[in-house]
Amino acid sequence: MKVAFVDRDGTINKDYQDDDWRYINKPELLDGSLEALKVISQKGYQIIIITNQYLINDGIITLLQYREFTEKLLQELNNNGIDILDTFYCPHSRKENCNCFKPKTGLVDMALKKYPHIELDKSFIVGDSVSDVELGNKFGIMTFGINVNSRLFVYTRIESLLDIIKYL
Ligand SMILES: [Mg+2]
Ligand SMILES: [Zn+2]
Numbered sequence: 001m002k003v004a005f006v007d008r009d010g011t012i013n014k015d016y017q018d019d020d021w022r023y024i025n026k027p028e029l030l031d032g033s034l035e036a037l038k039v040i041s042q043k044g045y046q047i048i049i050i051t052n053q054y055l056i057n058d059g060i061i062t063l064l065q066y067r068e069f070t071e072k073l074l075q076e077l078n079n080n081g082i083d084i085l086d087t088f089y090c091p092h093s094r095k096e097n098c099n100c101f102k103p104k105t106g107l108v109d110m111a112l113k114k115y116p117h118i119e120l121d122k123s124f125i126v127g128d129s130v131s132d133v134e135l136g137n138k139f140g141i142m143t144f145g146i147n148v149n150s151r152l153f154v155y156t157r158i159e160s161l162l163d164i165i166k167y168l
Contacts, residue, residue, distance in 0.1 A: 001117050003085070004040045005108060005136075007127030008051035011146060011161055012037070013073060015128070021055050025065070027073040032162030037082045039165045045123070046115075049087040050107040052131070056091035063091065086111065102127075103134035126164055142167075 009015040013027035041047060055061045066089065074084055088107040090100040100106025108125075112118055124142035125132060133155040136143030143155035144164055158164055 001115065001119060002045050002122035003111070003115075003118050004045040004047045005050050005111070005123065005125040005141075006037075006040075006047055006161075007102075007125075007129065007132050008049050008070075008073070008087075010128035011126060011132075012049070012077075018055060018058070018060055021061050025069065025072075027069060027076065029076065030161065032160050034077070034080050034082065036161040036164055037077065038080070040168065041082055043168045045168075046085040047082070048085050048111050049089075050102065050111070050125075050135075051087070051089045052102050053089045053091050054093050054101065057093040057096065066091070086114070102129075103131040103138065105135065105138055108135065108139060124168075126158075126161065 006012060012033045013029050016024055037047060053066050056063055056066055070087060077084060088110050090098060090107060092098040092101055094101065120139055120141050124144065125136035126144040128146040130148055130150050133143050133145040133148055133150060133153045136155060137153045144158050145155045146158055146160060148157060156167060
């Protein structure tokens with residue numbers, strides 16, 4: 001199976017300054033993200049969300065807040081005919097030095113372990129951070145960076161998630 005590894009905040013829904021996340025309890029979808037996810041799914045990709053959520057262990061949001069926000073997001077996507085196969089998140093603070101904080105490979109490793117039929121050579125990753133494109137490069141998969149500027153990594157720079165449909 002081919003998979004779209006999609007970052008969450010700043011890619012599907014609006015992102016905020018760390019401290020502002022305390023007060024955010026529902027997702028605000030970015031323009032075009034629904035349409036983009038629909039096309040991605042119609043092109044035969046299973047969608048897996050991979051997201052750094054260090055705010056949890058930094059004590060800015062609770063695990064419950066994370067779960068409720070994610071549940072609302074998945075529900076809204078589902079109401080629009082978009083099924084997300086799975087969501088993997090890293091709750092750790094940067095200083096914990098876990099192996100799942102993107103660009104470390106843990107989140108994708110977990111997905112590969114849970115879904116052994118993933119065909120990486122047909123899959124892609126998309127996100128709005130350098131860590132997303134760096135992660136994609138570690139697996140050598142097709143990589144898209146939303147408004148990412150880096151000369152260190154190989155990726156296609158796009159302006160929004162919707163932009164991706166030109167390349168699929
Ligand atoms: Mg992001
Ligand atoms: Zn982690």
